[in-house]
Amino acid sequence: MAVEFVKQDYTGKIREVTIGAGDKAVKVGGANSYPFYLFEGALPNPPRIAWEVWDAETDQWPEACKEPFADVLTDPPAWAKKLVEKHGAEMIALKLVSIDPNGKNADAKSAVETVKKVLAAVSVPVLVFGVNSVEKDAEVLRQVAEACEGRNLVLGPVQEQNHKALGAGAIGFKHTVLASTPIDVNLAKQLNTLLGNLGVKEDKLLMDPTTGGLGYGIEYTYSVMERDRMAALVQQDEKMQQPLVCNLAPEVWKTKEAKLSAQDDPKMGEAKTRGITLEAMTATLLLLAGADVLVMRHPEAVAKIKTLIKELSA
């Protein structure tokens, strides 16, 4: 007699959210089992990678990250184009670093220009990130929303403090919201509830659970994401059934372990391999925890993760 394997009884399913518009639009989410549990459920849309493009301050990047993009590092549209054409990027994560009130403090107008240029250069979906400044993000991303109606951008991070301004902008101009909360199931749910009350539709809502890089408390993110997924899939928690976006690249590449050169500390080994490995390992963990979109930076790390996703979802 054949052995009957015990299967988890799932009562929920992750919602499908379409990012971007037109031919290149991408669907994420849709899983009805734990990550890659293909023996228990289906994974209609394997996790995707959104490639980072910064509009400023790339000079502070570690050498390993600058190297593949040296020719485009100060030219976001060209950079995005290169990512799509040369690296096969399916999504771009445009970071409006220039607007940081503690940095260049560029105004909304110039940021809108940057976004428009990037959108003109590529037709893949674009996730537009502010700088985690409640007021500045609200001001800039609202104008981005207005200027880019029809492209179904992902706008984030949307926090509790600015959810009304950004949520309203996203609803009005038909974009998708990335709701960001600091590593907590309840806070995530609360923000989803508030956005729902505001009128943000479930197929226009993604969640950013907040992550650290490997070695920087990632186990905390891991267990919170695990609980997010349990709530969504087996605890009938409808407010938690949104796809997860993990913005890991800046977290990994800002750590000492990723930046330190081999000369500064020879026993840490070669810097480039070290950084790429850290990024790939962080991404692996987040995939296993349930990430639907990974925001990544280095082409070699991305290549490794793509292979992994392919193998895990085969």
Place this chain on the structure above:
Amino acid sequence: MKLKILPDNITIEVAAGMNLLDALSQVQIALDNSCGGEGICGQCRVQIREGGIEAEQGPRQSNEEYEQGWRQACLATLSADVAIFIPEDSRLEREVIYQRIAPSGQYLTDAQIARLNPGWQFDPPLKKYFVELPIPTLKDNISDLDRLLRELRKHHGLRKVSVDFPILPNLPELLRQDHFRVTATVAEVKGEEGSQSPRRRPKLIRVEPGDTRSRHYSFAVDIGTTTISGQILDLNKKKPLATQTQYNAQVRHGADVISRIVYAGSRPDGLATLQRLVVETINHVLAEAVKKSKIQLDNISHLSAAGNTTMTHLLLGLNPRWLRMQPYTPAMNQAPPVRAKDLGIKVGPWAHLYTFPSVASYVGGDIVAGVLAAGIYKRSPLTLYIDIGTNGEIVLGNRDWMLTASCSAGPAFEGGGIKHGMHAGPGAIERFTLDRRTGEARVATIGHHPALGLCGSGMINTAAELLRAGVIDPNGKVNLHCGSPLVREGEDGPEVVIAPAGQTASGQDITLTDLDLDNLLRAKAAMYAGYHTLLQHVGLNFEAVQEVLIAGAFGNYLDIENAITIGLLPDLDRNRFKFIGNGSLLGARLVSLSNALLDDAEHAARLMTNVELSDNPIFMDQYMAALFLPHTDQKLFPGIARRIQENRGESAAPGVHP
């Protein structure tokens, strides 16, 4: 003159000539009257069922209605006993009036106590016995003491009576003052340390000349961190004669127990100072209560006190230092009875003070007294006992087991940390209603004085109403886009005007700010997370709770529906909630009246297991979940979530201004 209210079936005593609307507000029954009691809107309709009221026909009333006995409460003046019926649609908020076991300032009756604590019997731990001793003769010349003990045995069956030494020096004179006619006060005390029998034994503590049996009193006191309440009890008539409350004089050295502990250790005389201050307050309360009840201080035979662990330590002069340091060890959980005079309390040397046993550093005798009074340790239904205050105390259990927890809710419920917060005194806004059609706000204050500020219960009522109306969001933030004229950007961020300058005592707007709401949210979240954590510890859910007992002075004024709306109380069948008033004082009163309850207090304390919340991961998680109105998990508040949605109706999607 009596006013009977149907269908609530409440009868209250009212003064002739009183306006019916005002009379009803005394028992917290508020009627719709959007015209402000001017007789115009006709919303405050009531029907006379028996007796009569003087009331003219309202401008919108039909003759037929008037003939059927319908009257407008605002136009009605009470002139004779009357029974009125108040239909649901006349009531503000359509709420059910819950039976309040202990309306503030009143004493629970014996019948009510018996309902709470079945089997409770009047049997005070001290009794007075009158004896007429045979005059000594040469044939019968045993010692004075032996003579007294012999007669006590002969006439009152008291055997093996021990003697408190201080009675001896004056005994010969006392016996002879009224020709060997004396009254002996005998206490039932526990056997000596290590004795096999737990049975109590009689101990002679006082001898008075003549028959003083009719003058036999006890003093019960609740030693709160903020206030001290004392009650004189007549041990013959088994009832309280007077209650007095005063601020604890220790307050000047810190508002909470932690700062008192710190003060006690911060200087050589710190502990002695705090001990002296609490005794001063007790003496003052005692003196006032004695005066009010028209008795002699000299006739106090006994004292009982309930306080939290820190307060008990400070009263007894024990160093509280280790209470606040891990692993949080008290000096003792149960102190032996102490001669009150030795502590500085101004009573006779015979009077002993009984203090309630504690369970742990942060679960004190006050909560044990509450459990005792509420009879939880005797009943089988699963009970949740809640004492809401700066330090919220929670007990979950029944006669078989009890879990306790103490959670720091902060001072918001007492008006602390709130911009326009205040204690529940005259002028405090208790009720707030928002007219859904006109958007107009109305407040009711304690004593109908011009508004001074918001008290804790007023804040709960206000927040609930604002939430229902969509003026505040479920995250406890003022919704600036809700369209209400009451919201604005204030100097401390977004705020809601609760009472405009014209209605306030100060001539300035009374507002509720985002920061206030944040404090309220944290306070209620700490309480709710506390209940939830205890339930999770035993693998139960809220539905399993059959009775919720609400204690604390604050509890008397709490509006259940509103407290549930903001998630301070669980969304359970409203019939499961009961108020018991000051549970700690009630417990202290009951042990003065019943010997058996003294033993029960220790038994109850032993049944209680403390759950430490400060480092409890379940609590932290539940706390985060409860920082939402009413709660992140709306399934826990099905009725409330539905009601809020219905109330908001079409206006549910505000603020979409692309």
